[in-house]
Amino acid sequence: MLGKGERRQRAQDALDELRKALRLALGAAVAILRNAQTRKDQLEFEQSVTRLGLAKARVDLEIIEARQRPELAVTWDKVIAERDELYAGWHDGPDRLRALVAGAAPGSAGSPWQDWLGRTGHDAGGEAPAMWRVGTAVVEEAPREDEFPVAVPLLDRAHLRVNSVPDSRSVVDSLVETLLLRLMSYFRPGLVKVHLWDIGHLTGSLPNLQPLTSAGLLTVHDPTRLDDLLADLAGHIRRVHAKAMREGETSLRSVCVAKGERVEPWRVVVLFGNGERLPDEQQRELQRVARTGIDAGVSLICVDVPLSANSPLETIAFTDPRHATTSMTGPGVRFRPDDAPDGSLASRAAAAIAADLIARRGKPRTFEDLLPPEFGTLSSKDELRAPVGFADGVPVEVVIGDATPHALIAGPSGSGKTNFLYAMLGGLAARYGPGELELYLLDFKEGVSFAGLAPGRKDPSWLPQARLVGVNVNTDREFGLALLRFLTEELARRAEAAKRQEVTKLAELREADPDGHWPRIVAVIDEFQALFGGRDRITQQATVLLEDVARRGRSQGIHLVLASQDIAGIEAFWGKPAVFEQCTLRIAMPKAKRVLSETNNAAFTLPRWHAVINHDSGVAHGNQVAHIPDASARGTFDKLQQRLWSAGNWPAPTLFDGAHQPLLAEAADFADPAGPLLGQIIDVGCRAATMALDAVPGRNLAVIGTATADALSIMESMTFSLARKHSPGSVDFSIWCSVPALRERVTRLAKILRAIGHSVDHRTDEEIAKLVPSSGERPRYIMFFAVDAAHQWLERKQPPAMRSGLDDLRALLKNGPANHVHTFGWWRGVGRLKDTLGFGGTDDIGAWVALDVQGQELSALAAGQIIDWAPRPRRAIYFDKSTHSSPDVIIPFDTVDPA
Numbered sequence: 004m005l006g007k008g009e010r011r012q013r014a015q016d017a018l019d020e021l022r023k024a025l026r027l028a029l030g031a032a033v034a035i036l037r038n039a040q041t042r043k044d045q046l047e048f049e050q051s052v053t054r055l056g057l058a059k060a061r062v063d064l065e066i067i068e069a070r071q072r073p074e075l076a077v078t079w080d081k082v083i084a085e086r087d088e089l090y091a092g093w094h095d096g097p098d099r100l101r102a103l104v105a106g107a108a109p110g111s112a113g114s115p116w117q118d119w120l121g122r123t124g125h126d127a128g129g130e131a132p133a134m135w136r137v138g139t140a141v142v143e144e145a146p147r148e149d150e151f152p153v154a155v156p157l158l159d160r161a162h163l164r165v166n167s168v169p170d171s172r173s174v175v176d177s178l179v180e181t182l183l184l185r186l187m188s189y190f191r192p193g194l195v196k197v198h199l200w201d202i203g204h205l206t207g208s209l210p211n212l213q214p215l216t217s218a219g220l221l222t223v224h225d226p227t228r229l230d231d232l233l234a235d236l237a238g239h240i241r242r243v244h245a246k247a248m249r250e251g252e253t254s255l256r257s258v259c260v261a262k263g264e265r266v267e268p269w270r271v272v273v274l275f276g277n278g279e280r281l282p283d284e285q286q287r288e289l290q291r292v293a294r295t296g297i298d299a300g301v302s303l304i305c306v307d308v309p310l311s312a313n314s315p316l317e318t319i320a321f322t323d324p325r326h327a328t329t330s331m332t333g334p335g336v337r338f339r340p341d342d343a344p345d346g347s348l349a350s351r352a353a354a355a356i357a358a359d360l361i362a363r364r365g366k367p368r369t370f371e372d373l374l375p376p377e378f379g380t381l382s383s384k385d386e387l388r389a390p391v392g393f394a395d396g397v398p399v400e401v402v403i404g405d406a407t408p409h410a411l412i413a414g415p416s417g418s419g420k421t422n423f424l425y426a427m428l429g430g431l432a433a434r435y436g437p438g439e440l441e442l443y444l445l446d447f448k449e450g451v452s453f454a455g456l457a458p459g460r461k462d463p464s465w466l467p468q469a470r471l472v473g474v475n476v477n478t479d480r481e482f483g484l485a486l487l488r489f490l491t492e493e494l495a496r497r498a499e500a501a502k503r504q505e506v507t508k509l510a511e512l513r514e515a516d517p518d519g520h521w522p523r524i525v526a527v528i529d530e531f532q533a534l535f536g537g538r539d540r541i542t543q544q545a546t547v548l549l550e551d552v553a554r555r556g557r558s559q560g561i562h563l564v565l566a567s568q569d570i571a572g573i574e575a576f577w578g579k580p581a582v583f584e585q586c587t588l589r590i591a592m593p594k595a596k597r598v599l600s601e602t603n604n605a606a607f608t609l610p611r612w613h614a615v616i617n618h619d620s621g622v623a624h625g626n627q628v629a630h631i632p633d634a635s636a637r638g639t640f641d642k643l644q645q646r647l648w649s650a651g652n653w654p655a656p657t658l659f660d661g662a663h664q665p666l667l668a669e670a671a672d673f674a675d676p677a678g679p680l681l682g683q684i685i686d687v688g689c690r691a692a693t694m695a696l697d698a699v700p701g702r703n704l705a706v707i708g709t710a711t712a713d714a715l716s717i718m719e720s721m722t723f724s725l726a727r728k729h730s731p732g733s734v735d736f737s738i739w740c741s742v743p744a745l746r747e748r749v750t751r752l753a754k755i756l757r758a759i760g761h762s763v764d765h766r767t768d769e770e771i772a773k774l775v776p777s778s779g780e781r782p783r784y785i786m787f788f789a790v791d792a793a794h795q796w797l798e799r800k801q802p803p804a805m806r807s808g809l810d811d812l813r814a815l816l817k818n819g820p821a822n823h824v825h826t827f828g829w830w831r832g833v834g835r836l837k838d839t840l841g842f843g844g845t846d847d848i849g850a851w852v853a854l855d856v857q858g859q860e861l862s863a864l865a866a867g868q869i870i871d872w873a874p875r876p877r878r879a880i881y882f883d884k885s886t887h888s889s890p891d892v893i894i895p896f897d898t899v900d901p902a
């Protein structure tokens with residue numbers, strides 16, 4: 004057993020052991036803590052040195068004092084050693100950098116402004132320099148001769164963000180200005196366009212560059228209209244992407260590299276902000292432009308406009324008013340922006356660039372420049388495409404196809420609509436042969452604007468693609484209707500063919516039926532609002548048909564080009580926007596109203612002979628402004644037409660001229676008449692209205708009205724065509740006329756018939772009343788002029804039967820036709836006709852032609868149908884109960900020389 008003292012001793016020893024162990028542990032912990040603190044101090048020290056830069060650190064009092072601590076002195080030595088090691092290879096660094104920048108930034112992209120300022124560039128812009136110089140830097144503590152140039156990528160490579168500090172604005176401005184001058188002096192003037200927006204000012208930013216505005220190279224945007232600028236850029240980017248895609252490339256840059264020249268100018272957009280984020284919507288739009296712009300040649304220079312780096316972006320951040328760092332070199336290298344040229348020098352250089360471009364444009368692009376080197380080589384399978392004008396010498400095209408099936412053109416009188424149409428038709432006709440493109444051209448204006456496209460007296464040539472030319476149709480709205488009807492029929496024919504081939508679009512139909520004739524059809528209607536000029540049946544029908552063609556034409560390759568002075572004036576379309584919606588291609592001439600979208604005011608500021616071409620339904624971002632060359636002067640379109648016409652043997656287009664009375668002798672149907680011809684139908688085919696003469700009751704015809712010249716012309720047309728249809732001796736003619744004033748003319752008619760060899764029973768007196776009974780042996784045609792005037796004799800009753808000539812005439816009308824005796828009578832009013840026919844006799848008049856007779860008077864002759872007809876000179880309506888659902892408007896022939 005241990006004694007008490009011994010036990011205590013043991014406990015004491017154990018306690019001492021424990022204390023010793025604890026002391027050791029504590030000491031170790033303190034040592035660790037102290038080491039950690041030292042390490043922390045060293046790291047912090049190293050960080051301060053790095054942050055300050057060695058040069059500054061060397062003279063910084065705090066650092067100097069800290070270096071007194073041995074452990075920090077070690078760190079200092081380490082930093083120095085590391086720097087030395089890092090820079091061991093730097094002795095040739097500046098040279099390498101100089102060579103690098105010289106290679107990547109040739110000419111004005113990299114050399115001092117003294118070398119290039121004031122001289123305009125010649126580079127065609129196939130490929131832009133990779134870098135653009137902004138200043139000089141020197142690595143810390145390096146001697147001044149080790150300075151090296153600092154350059155940033157721009158144009159097709161990156162955007163630039165510049166962050167200023169207080170008092171640095173003038174240096175920032177100079178930096179941006181010099182950079183822009185470098186860009187503009189490098190390329191041929193016109194290839195770089197600058198857009199300037201400054202949140203603070205409308206004018207005043209970059210004043211030395213203002214001379215560029217005169218040539219359109221600099222556009223200063225309203226501080227309150229950033230939305231418009233961004234929308235415009237978005238539209239531009241979309242268009243350029245589409246253009247690149249069509250060329251089979253993904254970016255504009257690759258298109259231009261392949262072509263060796265810039266096909267679309269770069270747009271450098273300089274935004275001066277105030278350091279704050281833009282409102283959300285604008286910020287989003289700006290980010291979108293940043294993301295998609297590079298591939299479309301849109302470069303941003305954002306000064307104090309926060310921009311997140313979701314796209315290639317370099318930054319220049321000022322650290323004090325004279326120095327900046329850049330993301331190209333990292334924070335350790337500060338650079339000094341290059342000295343900028345004196346303001347007047349810069350402004351003179353800008354003026355020289357503008358002047359050069361203006362001089363270059365001085366050779367204006369002409370109609371000839373719209374034409375391709377080889378004619379008629381393109382296929383219209385997918386679309387029609389042709390340049391119509393130029394923007395800074397670069398062609399601006401119109402595209403008519405599935406996405407932009409129809410076009411709407413507007414502009415006040417004299418603004419150049421017709422000229423635009425000629426430019427467009429010329430460009431298309433030179434590219435697409437008649438097998439690819441057919442044109443139907445209608446002009447509701449007074450005048451003959453399209454007449455030259457059809458053969459004429461002075462110029463026998465025509466445009467090979469033209470199938471129909473309608474001029475002076477201003478009073479013949481029916482002709483417009485006829486064209487629309489024709490187009491809907493063609494639509495139906497195409498839809499039917501497409502259905503048979505189990506396809507839906509023209510391009511597919513053409514693939515499925517390669518031997519078929521499926522050209523694209525373009526129907527141009529100038530002053531088309533005239534078609535909707537009345538509150539009548541024509542307006543109603545035209546509205547329905549136009550909507551139908553607009554809606555269904557898209558897929559069947561039938562395209563409308565509608566031109567008008569005033570779109571707003573077309574009442575028929577109020578509340579029925581279908582036609583306008585389908586017209587996604589909008590062309591606005593200077594001062595045009597309504598054709599572009601409501602907020603798009605581009606047409607108001609448009610210079611003369613320019614047009615806004617917009618393939619986006621008139622929304623601002625789709626605007627393309629182009630100068631339209633003169634296509635109406637002699638030696639332009641007419642010369643092209645001559646060349647195209649003489650290159651082949653093309654069928655001539657049908658010409659409808661509303662101011663011209665067609666000659667019976669020249670009517671196609673007169674060559675071999677199927678029956679009596681009455682006049683020319685107002686129709687796309689320009690056929691003659693021909694009455695069918697079967698041996699059935701009712702096959703008589705009444706001409707009604709007092710318009711003597713027209714009535715004579717119709718009576719004569721019928722007579723001459725019947726005389727031509729039948730060989731002499733096979734039919735008999737009766738020619739009766741009791742009016743002395745007409746005797747001469749009617750006698751001439753009888754003489755001509757006899758001269759041909761026909762037998763003619765010609766009467767001018769009361770003999771008329773002794774009507775010859777129907778013979779039944781040979782067909783007889785009774786041409787009875789002014790029937791009502793013969794009533795004086797017809798009404799006399801002959802004893803003993805007390806039967807009058809009128810009774811005989813009624814019997815003749817009733818029974819004649821079944822025996823091939825047809826009466827063609829002229830009455831000078833509906834009432835007079837009814838007097839002759841008596842009660843119930845209207846059935847015996849199966850067809851009639853009305854002249855100066857109001858529509859409502861005629862419904863009794865058309866089984867009660869409402870006849871919509873307001874008489875007009877040299878026009879008539881023809882209605883045949885047995886074939887017509889509604890009357891045809893006809894133009895009486897000129898019968899002067901039927902031979």
Ligand SMILES: Nc1ncnc2c1ncn2[C@@H]1O[C@H](COP(=O)(O)OP(=O)(O)OP(=O)(O)O)[C@@H](O)[C@H]1O
Nearest residue numbers: 415416417418419420421422423612631632633635
């Ligand atoms: N781009 C152009 N360059 C030169 N001259 C032009 C141009 N466009 C039109 N002109 C001339 O201006 C005149 C009017 O042009 P145009 O007939 O095309 O106008 P419009 O808008 O159709 O007018 P309106 O509706 O009165 O017929 C014509 O004499 C034409 O030669």
